[in-house]
Amino acid sequence: RNAVYAGTWLSDAKRYFSRNGCAAYQIGNAYVDGSPIRQEYLETAIKWISKDSIEDYMGKHQHDENASPLWEYFQSVIDWVESTFTKTRPKMMKGVDWGSLYNAFGDADLDADEIERETARLVLDDDVTQKKGIYPYILTREEKHLNIRAFSDGMKLKVYEKQSGFCVICDDKFTIKEMEADHITPWSEDGKTNEDNCQMLCKKCNREKSAR
Known part of the structure; x- marks a missing residue:
């Protein structure tokens, strides 16, 4: 050049x-x-x-x-x-x-x-x-x-089991592959990436929540 x-x-x-x-x-x-x-x-x-x-x-x-x-x-x-x-x-x-x-x-x-x-x-x-x-x-x-740290597979599985596979927003049941981990309290509001601050949502609900 x-x-x-x-x-x-x-x-x-x-x-x-x-x-x-x-x-x-x-x-x-x-x-x-x-x-x-x-x-x-x-x-x-x-x-x-x-x-x-x-x-x-x-x-x-x-x-x-x-x-x-x-x-x-x-x-x-x-x-x-x-x-x-x-x-x-x-x-x-x-x-x-x-x-x-x-x-x-x-x-x-x-x-x-x-x-x-x-x-x-x-x-x-x-x-x-x-x-x-x-x-x-x-x-x-x-x-x-x-690049906020993602929830580990172990955390996701524990929370999925606690919720018995139900999405906490729409209350329908899904396989774990059909769900995504979400911060209950967003990181921007001092929410941590740990099990206590994790909820499993179906992909549709998680996308809609993120878009709000």
């Missing part, structure tokens, strides 16, 4: 993003996956600023005099991350799609202290199995990022 877009812009961009110990690595190594010399920092920065239109961006800027706007954008993203998520947790933070979050929330009025309190709480929550997802979740409130 780089050979196709060789020119003044790319040469200057490599100065910031593609050398051992380069400036982008110095400020971003806690947040960006990959290696500068394998062009992964440069690709990440272009992906962020272009909103995934990497080749369009490279083609448009191929003959620019320099890559200063890209470098300034990258610095803005990292500055925003560090001021928004004030405690650095490299194992969790490395590889998060920070550019997309910055593009969407960079101008939002955010309470960094409250964000850190929620981050710390979610780090300790065993039901959150995708810790990297804490950062997009805090901003978007989309639980899919957290």
